[in-house]
Amino acid sequence: MGVEAFAGRAIAVLLGFGIGIDALESIWLRSNAASPGLLHLERYPITRVRFGYALDAVQLICAMCIITQPWWVLTIIASLVLVIVRLFGRLTAYPGRDGADQMFVIVLVAISLFSILPSNTAKQVCLLFIGAQAILCYSVAGLSKLSSPAWRDGIAVSGILSTRIYGDRRLFQFLDGRPLLSRAIGWSVIAFECSVIPLVFAGVSGAILFVISGFVFHIGGAVVMRLYRFFWAMIATYPALIYLSDFMANRLSQHGIVTWQALAGGTLGLTLLGAAVIVASHPAKPRVARVARVGGNDG
């Protein structure tokens, strides 16, 4: 199995788990009369009940096909069906989606193209696209936190933990009288997310270091903040991140454009410079938030 095929398989399996669990949860919610909340706010009544069950069941079956890959034709069909169902869901359902859903669709479309297209160049491009989206995701997340006085002061960490939806009561009480620790946690999150470009461009070792850190970070997010879907959505991109790192290091050194050390140093320097500019251009005192953004797009 070539490197591309291995990476594609790994991505498909991880993605399949995430989508499969998501579909199971949706089926449970539809069937549980006592379930609270506003799930399945479909625009069209037909999609609310029976059709909704069918869509969830189709997603579950397709996810299992992608995980097990019993036959390549079946895998391709399952990928395409999942793409159609997920996009249809975006037309028919109201808010409640988050960044994990967006990443699911991005990876799903790219890995579907990966499965369908025979050309090795096309497969490489699909993997590089997933890796690039992951880099964009972490960079933007880190820089937006860096620009926030609430995150730099540690208020954001204790504030998020104070909520019932994303927080943990015991952890919040532990951090409540420890502002320095809250600040340290906030900065470690910022540093981790902003380090994606320097580490990935530092070669495979740097990429693996980032992936291990990311694994720990997202497990923490899943345990403390219940953001399970983010765990599956983001680790599904990690094989592509490592592939992108290896690709860049090999290609650049092959053509003698620049050594990987220079590239790593350059990206680290640019990241630090950019961080300094962002911190300097945003006020020290946090503004009072009117209503916070949860994530995802404002329609």
Added chain:
Amino acid sequence: MSLSSLVTVITVAVLVAWLLASTVCQIPKLRMAHWLRRHDRFDLLPSWAFFAPIPVTRDLDLWYRACRALGEEPTWHRFGRSNQQRFFLLWNPCLRSEQTVLELCARVLNIAFDDLSLDLRQVSWFQLLADRANRDSGGNGPADVQLKIAQSSWLTNVQESEPLLIGPQCGESGGA
């Protein structure tokens, strides 16, 4: 150019365009970003600024009361919060519905704060909340319930949570 090469070129072009559009959309001040999002019917352009720059630091609770009771003050009921069933990394079915409540309440509040004289019953997000609350209360229609959005956290007693918005009373069509 062979068919395979053509398909490869098209694939590369589409993915590069998607990546560029995703990058542009991370900068909300750009006019191009607004234009792209307005035409993004399938929500393919992601927003990667999680919990930033303004993090979520309070819960938004949705309360409702039915208007059917005559001669007595109907009591407020909080829209159900789950028992937080979860199993490590594998099972958390109620989080999505709670996120939906949070996001819809946040949207309604932002709209209400922008225009205090606005008739909230004309706002689609408010109608959704009212419709769902009405179904929970067994009412005859969304106008049969009055809504309240309050904020809370681990620090506050849920029953004493601070109301941020109280919707029009039953039968009224006025603003918040």
